[in-house]
Amino acid sequence: MREPILPGETTGNPLGIxxxxxxxxxRNAITPLLALVLFLVGLFAIVITPKEEEPQIDVTMANVLVPWPGASAKDVEAIIARPAELVLSRIAGVDHVYSVSRPGIAVITVQFKVGVKNETALVRLYDTVMSNRDWLSPNLGVGEPIVKPKGIDDVPVAAFTLFTRDPERAGYDLERVAHALELELKRVEGTRDVRTIGGPGQVVRVVFDPVRLNAYNLTxxxxxxxxxxTNVSLPAGMLTQDNREVLVRTGLYFDSVEDVANIVVGVVEGRPVYLRDVAEVALGPDEPRRYVWFGAGQAGAETLGMPAGASQPAVTIWVSKKPGANAATVVDALVERMRLLENQIIPEGIAWQVTRDYGATATDKANTLIGKLIFATGAVVVLVLLTLGWREAVIVGVAVTLTLMATLFASWAYGFTLNRVSLFALIFSIGILVDDAIVVVENIHRWHHLKPxxxxxxxxxxAVDEVGGPTILxxxxxIAALLPMAFVTGLMGPYMSPIPINASMGMFLSLLVxxxxxxxxxGKLLPGGMGNAGASAGDAHPHETKDDRITAALDRLFRRIFNPIMHPKYGAxxxxxxxxxxxxxxxxxxxxxxxxxxxxxxLPFDNKSEFQVVVDMPLGTPPEMTSRALQEMGEALAAAIPEVRDWQAYAxxxxxxxxxxxxxxxxxxxxxxxGDLQINLVDHRHRHRKSHEIAMAARPIVQEIAARYGxxxxxxxxxxxxxxxxxxxAEIYGPxxxxxxxVARQVRQVLETTPDVVDVDDTIEEVxxxxxxxxxxxxAAQYGVAQAQIVSTIRVALSGDSATSLFGGNNQYEVPVRIQMNAAQKDRIERVLALKVRSREGQLVPIGELVDLVERPRExxxxxxxxxxxxxxxADVAGRTDSPLYGMxxxxxxLDGLAFSGPGLFGxxxxxxxxxxxxxxAEYAVKWDGEWQVTYETFRDMGAAYAVGLVLIYLLVVAHFKSYGTPLIIMAPIPLTIIGVMPGHALLGAQFTATSMIGMIALAGIIVRNSILLVDFVIQQVRQGMAFEEAIIRSAAVRAKPIALTALAAMIGAFFILDDPIFQGLAIxxxxGVFVSTLLTLVVIPMLFYAAKRKRVAELAAAAA
Amino acid sequence: MIILRSVLVLGVAGFLAASAWAQTAQEAAQSDAALAVGVVERQPVRERVVAEGVIEAVLQARVAPEVAGRVIEVRVDSGTKVKAGDLLFVLDDAAVRQEVAAARARLAQADANLAQARAEWERAQNLFAQKFISESRLDSARTALNAAQAERNAAHAQLARAEAALAYTQVKAPFDGVVAERYVNQGDMAQPGQPLLLLYQPGALRAVAQVPQERIRALGQPLAARVEVPGQARAWNATAVTVLPAVDPKTQTQTVRADLPPDAGDGLVPGTFARMEISAAGGERLVVPTQAILRRGELTAVYVETANGWRLRQVRLGDRVDEAHVQVLAGLAAGDRVALDPVKAGLIAAQAARGDGDRS
Structure with missing residues (x-):
């Protein structure tokens, strides 16, 4: 073997970058300070980065509500929905425009593309709505459009449910407390909206007595x-008196129920008739249109001090946070504020429970993941310790820590929050991040050993320069493999974007570090003395002069594998x-x-601590009945599922x-x-079953009760x-x-009979x-009665009508004065028809005389x-496959070849x-949507990103090897990853998900690195005069260990993600993928390279000359 | 120097603030114990109906002359207090006097006729005794005497009547009272029966209101009433309440009369609009002092004294009972002790809770 020469010395070339x-x-004094700064900015980033469970995605939806009282659904569709869709769909950045036309109102939903900034979207929307206000004539009776935008920031981060065991108190009393709390909670910094759900509302009820109205000749x-x-007041002007101006105000507003009761509504025989003479006037709850119940589950019964299943009237206050605020801080402050308000605003006998705490879940997730990050780093450092020695382990440990810290800071600066995706990006890239450090340290060590x-x-x-090129490559x-993923569109792209961006930033920073x-x-740590380098690190690293035991064994192994492959006769x-x-x-x-x-x-189901039961009772069910069904479900679930902590029913x-x-x-x-039922489970640490299993167990219970209620x-x-x-x-379109x-009915039937398909529903109204x-x-004309009189009278009788409002007092919300008929008298239409209206001549005419009754199904x-x-x-899918795609x-x-018959149907x-x-x-058609659409778009985009990544890798490798063919060989192991990935999923019974796909994309980048090292080695050796066959075998034998080391590091990093339900796929x-493809690469790459280049060895060697 | 001085000033200010703080803390500690407490009680509460009516006098008269005549003197004006028998108006008595004179003349004439008839009678008696005249002549002489006598009596009576009419030109007050309104002025011609003024007795006023009959029936008996007059600070409790039995068929109302105490007349005038609060004894109701009510936003609550200090309790209030008490429908029980200064009780409770928190 030749005496090794320092790279710069051989060629006399200047050092590379x-x-x-x-x-x-x-030897610069600034270096340790730089390291310190990196560490500190990392700590800074950890402290100040807002923590979230899921990344925040810019999803802007807006509902445009256009009321048109009295119009039929068909008219609403024709006059409002269609033109509105035309107008709204012209907005740039709109993804979909949906509309629902009900009798009397149109709800048009504008869904913007994901990633369109909330402000931009809303400005465009308001602009469009405002500039088209003249579309409809004001005489038509169409109301002003109301724009209600909803975005990710409208999702509450905290919810508090107030409930009481006191049988004397009900939603009304709780609502008063809740309203008083709203303002107090809003004072907490970072809160956005504070609202109360439940409670009947407060009104001045004016329940008129039809008999007395008739007696007094009133309508x-x-x-x-x-x-x-009567309820009119205005500043009338000024009066000047004694050189002073005195403000004159005419009239006073109602400020008490007595004021309302004492107004004169008519004069009979010269005597005034007061409102109180013809109606009961009282301040109190409105007729309930909604009910909220709070119930305990088995797991929460003890802490709540109420029996499992028992439910109590409740109201829920929810709070959303401002963008950029840290959910954990906000929720903690809210809970603290609630505690302080106990006995100040929350009276005795009213208990409260935190029924949503996204701050805690976010902190929990972030802390768990940071813990995993530390463990993964530790594990990799231990790996280096075992294979290279303690000094190297320290160096690698410091380098990785600094890289991670710097990446956290970069992630904060880029605008990411600390969420599961951004942290997972770091954890999974640890295995790759250490590589740069390991390679550099290892090479320094090697050269130090060679030139004592x-x-x-x-x-x-x-030493750094020697491995610099391949390391950078x-x-x-x-980075080339991952970064294209940042351009994936749809909901999935922004959701996953921290992975390509954080991992790429991490890679780049690891290179710098x-x-x-x-x-x-x-320089500081490695023993500077002569000849004692091997004492600490031992011979545990490969070098050319003398093979250590493992390398020698590998050498024998690979010779046995490669000899037949390169056999001149039957090698082919x-x-x-x-x-x-x-x-x-x-x-x-x-x-x-x-x-x-x-x-x-x-994506697989996560192990969350909540799920929901959404219930639709038959059309025309009163809220009391809905509430009853929900309570029954809640009680049944609390009894059957021991993990339920508490539940809330919203009817x-x-x-x-x-x-x-x-x-x-x-x-x-x-x-x-x-209505819906919110089920909160105990924390995932205190239960064995995953939330998905629990939800599966809940389904039959809930559906049995639902079936009973129709x-x-x-x-x-x-x-x-x-x-x-x-x-x-399934969206059904047709003429x-x-x-x-x-057609939809038929499709529904088919879906209902398809195995594993559950929760089938449609948008067809029941009769x-x-x-x-x-x-x-x-x-009516004969009597001189206007239709408007009749319409308004019947409306007052059946729905109640707010004539005016009560002023004064401490009410946070308007207290309407609502004229209504006694609820007990609203059972038969005849009672309403007995009400009278005044004719032109002044006598009273019963409405029944003027109208005809027609019964028909609802529109x-x-x-x-x-x-x-x-x-x-x-529909949804539950059961063995659990994936909607299979159900679909x-x-x-x-459905294939479903033939129609019937009027208007053909084909x-x-x-x-x-x-x-x-x-x-031209046809009746079904357009499949739902998860299919998202899956299709995501995998399409990821596939494209994968392809772009491959092209980029090819370009990079071409640039490095200055050859068009070699890169193809280098990229050949990419398909080999599938051999690991798919059986891996099968083995663990996991689903192949979008994160698995991300894993595969990342794999391409990692695996190519192995081939680069192998091919680089062969070329180097050949240039240094080694025989081509020998170089092939040596490359596998010598490079096997560092390749295995980096592979092991990558696997260890991924190992810590394995237990997360969502990123399991990535880990697998x-x-x-790394395991199988690394094993195969060691054989396949040298083999391919041999097969491709055995006839052109001379070219390889010549390039060196 | 300036620095030194400002340090001094600051120091003194700080000392003062600290001592003031210490003092207030001390005061607070002292007044904690002194925090007034009210007790929630069952109290008989009256059911009430409020009606708008008018004030009228029990005794009032429209004074009219009994003789016709020009008013030549007006002694009173609206608002004048008069005693029974006080002269109110003087009517022109010239015509009456002439009638008196005429009557007198007629009396004199009758006297003369009577004297002549008596003389005739005596003569006729003598002549009859001497049998100069027939008995029938004697009878006619007697008749003539009787007629003359009667005529004289009539003339006398006429004179008396004419003299009485002279007194009627002096219109006098029939009872003690106040002139509510005067209808005539000096120079007006008064006719018998045409009222000259309205006189009422201020010591006996009552309020009258129309009340829907079912509301009156719902109240039960015995009734009490309280009358308020807009613009007057006072209110009067009725001495007696009468419900007239008749029901107006058009309006289904009954008339309720509430007699006012005698002193009410000082400020009241009949015809005034009045608010009548008719009440009857209802059942016993739970009542809480108004002072104890705490309103925070839409929350209505009181602080109740418990073993754990002041506890906020939500209440639902009913009607006001009187100035200082209000009915409580839900949230409290009889015997509960509530803080009369709820804000202070809240502060004490909050500070106690903070103390607990610090300790734990």
Missing amino acids: SGRTAATFQ VDELKTALSL GEPLWRVIPH ATFTV AFIVTPWLA WVRFTWGLAVMALIAVALALPVVQAVILKM GTASPINFNGLVRQYYLRQMPEM ATAKVVEVPPGPPVLSPIV SYEGQIA APELVLVVNQAK QVIYRKDLLPVVYVT FAARAA KLNEWFIQQPKNPY SLIF
């Missing part, structure tokens, strides 16, 4: 007029067999998902939304037949990533809405009665999506997967 950097900093309308005309006479400061720049290949800090540390056959075997393995791996040994899914209103509810617009669920109930888990309307959505409904009072125009609500009318059929494709098979159902039907008049991809 890495060598020069090392030379500059290795309901006159009461209303009197109330609104040289002082370290002379050796180091050259390897680092950039990983390796060239700046590591040489300095090596052996190589062919190898190739065939590898191909077969890849084929088997690819077959695994096809035979469902590996399930493809967008006729929506629970505080989460990110899922935001996208699914659960906040619009305010009808009396709608309701549909869905168990909704917090989706791990970006939410969709429903896991499976007529009636036809679409008929519910509707009474129409048609005003007999002729008669169908019309849904539209992106300018086409649509009927939705939604199973249903597809059953077969067509299917669309990516876009709406091109011609909705990395561990198995």
Whole structure:
């Protein structure tokens, strides 16, 4: 063997950039200070970066509500929804425009593309709405459009449920306390909205007595007029008196119930008739339209001091935070504030429970992950300690710590928060980050060992320079593989973006640290004396002069493998067999998902401590009934599931939304037949079952009760990533809405019979009665009664009407004066028809005389999506596969060739997967949406990112090796990763998810590094005169150890992610992919290189000359 | 120097502030014990109906002359207090006097006629005794005497009546009272029966209101009433309340009369608008002092004394009972002791809680 020469000395070339950097900093006094600064900024970043559980994504949705009282759904669709869609869909950055046309109101939902800044989106939206206000004539009776934007910041971070055991108190009293608390909680810094859910609301009820009204010759309308005309006050002007101006005010507002009761509503026989003479006037709860209940579960019964299952009236206050505020800080401050307000505003007998604490979950997640980060670093350092020695371990440990610290700071500066994705990005990249340090240290050590006479400061720049090129290349290949992922669109892209960006920043910083800090540390730490270098590090590193035991063993092993491969005679056959075997393995791996040994899914379910049951009672169910069904479900779940801590039932209103509810617009669920049940579980540390298993167990219980009430109930888990309307959505398009409904019914039937498909629902209204009072125009005209009088009287009688408001007092919300009929008298329409209106001549005419009664079914609500009318059929999947994609494709098979029959139907159902039907008049078609769409878009974009990454890697490798063919060989092991990844998933029974895909992309970068080292070695050796065959064998034998070391480091880093439900896929991809592909690479790469270059060895050697 | 001085000033100010703080702390500690406490009690509470009515006098008269005549003298004006028999108006008595004179003349004439008839009678008696005249002539002489006698009596009575009419030109007060309104002025022609003024007795006023009959019935008996007049600070408790039995068929109301105490007349005038609060004894209700009520936003609560210090308790309030008490519908029990200064109780409770927190 030749005497090794320092790289710079052989060629006389100046040092490369890495060598020069090392030379500059290795004896510079600024280096330790730089390291210290890096460490401190890292600490600073950890302290100040807001902690979140999930990354915040700019999702802007806005509801534009256009009321049009009295209009039918068809008219609403034609006059409001369609033009509004036309107008709104012109906005740049809009992803979808949905509309729901109900009788009397249109709700148009504008969904902006993910990543469009909230402010930009809203400015454009308001601009569009405002500039098109003149679209409709004001005489039409269409109300002002109301824009209600909802974004990620509208998701509450904390919720407090107030409840009472006191049977004398109810939602009304709790609501008063809650309203008093709102202002106090808002004072906490960083809070955005504070709202109360539940409580009937406060009104001045004016319950009129129809009999007495008749006796006094009064009508309901006159009461209303009197109330609104009396409650008037205005500053009239000034009076000058004694050289002073005295303000004159005319009239006083109502400021007490007595004021309202004492107004004169008419005069009979010269005597005034007071409101109190014809109506009961009282301040108190409004007629309840919503109910909130709080119940304990088995796990929480003891701390709450109430029996499991028992439920009590409750109200919930929720608080959202301002963007940029730290959820943990805000929620902690809120809880603290609530404690302080006990006995100040929260009275005795009212208990409260934190029913949402995203601060705690975020802190918990962040702390767990930081812990894992430390453990992973420690584990890698231990690995270095065992294989290289303690000095190297210290150097690598310091280098990795500094890299991580600097990356945390960079992550903060980039605007990321500390969330599960950004931290996982760091954990998984630890394995890669250490590489740069290890390679540099190892090479310094090697050269120090080879040239014992040289002082370290002379050796180091050259040692660094030698590995600098490949290290930079390897680092950039990983960055090249990951970075394109930052450009993935849709919800998934921004959600996952911390991974490519943080990992890339980490890689880049690790490179800097390796060239700046590591040489300095090596200079200080490595024994500077002569000849004793091996004493500490031993012979545990490969070097050319003398093989250590492991290398020698590897040498023997690889000779046995490669001799047949390179056998001049039948070597070609052996190589062919190898190739065939590898191909077969890849084929088997690819077959695994096809035979469902590996399930493809967008993202697996997380182990959250909450889930929801969303209940839709039959149309026309009063809130009391909804509440009863929910309570029954809550009690049943509390009894059957021991992990339930507490539950809240929200009937006729929506629970505080989460990110899922935001996208699914659960906040619009305010009808009396709608409700949901929020189930809070004990912390995941105190239970064995995962939340998904618990939710699966809850489904049959809930559905059994729902079936009894004729309701549909869905168990909704917090989706791990970006939410969709429903896991499976079939959008039915066609030329007529009636036809679409008929087709949707058939599709629903098919879905219901498909195995594993659960929670099937659609947007077709159930048959519910509707009474129409048609005003007999002729008669009305004869009596001189305007239709408006009749309409308003009936409205007052049935819904109550707010005539005016009560002023004064401490009320935080308007207290309307509501004229209404006694609830007990609202059972039959005849009672309403007995009410009278005043005719032109002044006598009273019963309404019954003027209207005809027509009974008919309620109108169908019309849904539209992106300018086409649509009927939705939604479903979820539970069971063995647990992935909506499989349910969808199973249903597809059953739907295939579904033939229609009936009026207006013809032909077969067509299917669309990516876009709406091109011609909705030509066919009835189903467009699959839901998780399919997100999965498709995500994997499409990731696939594209993967492809771009591969091209970039190719370019980098071409630049380094200055050859077009070699890079292809170097990139050949990329497909080999599949051999590890797929069986790995099958082995652990895990689903192949988007994170698995990210793992695969990262793998490409990592694996290429191995091949670069191998090929680089062969070329070097050949240039130094070694025989080509020998070089091939030596490359595998000598490089096996460092390659295994870096592979092991990567696997250890990934190992710590394995227990996270979401990033499990990434971990499995990395561990198995790295493992299998590393093993195979050691054989396949030298073999391929041999096969490709054995005829062109001369070229290789010539390049050296 | 300046620095030294400012240090001094600051030091003194600091000392003063500290001692002031110490003092207030001490005071607070002292007044903790002195925090007034009210007791929640069951009290008989009256059910009430409020009605708007008018004030009227129990005794009032429209004074009218009994004779016609021009008013020549006006002795009183609206608002004048008069005693029974006081002269109110003087009417022109010239015509009356002439009538008296005429009556007198007629009396004289009658006297003369009577004397002549008597003389005739005596003559006729003598003549009859002498049998000069027939018995029938004697009878007619007797008749003539009787007629003359009667005529004279009539003339006398007429004179008396004319003299009485002379007295009627002096219009006098029928009872003690106050002139509410005067309808005539000097020079007006008064006619019999046409009122000259309105006189009422201020010591006996009552309020009258129309109240829906079912509300009155719901109150039960016995009724009490309290009358307030807008613009007057005073209110009067009725001495007696009468519900007239008749129900107005149009308005379904009954008339309620509340008699006011005699002193009410000092400030009240009949016809004034009045607010009548009719009440009857209801059941016993839980009552809490108004002072104890704490309002924080929409929350209505009181601080209750418990073994653990002052505890905030939410209450639902009913109607006001009187100036200082209000009914409590829910949240408190009889015997609960509530802080009459709830803000202070809140401060004490908060500071106690903070102390606990510090210790723990």
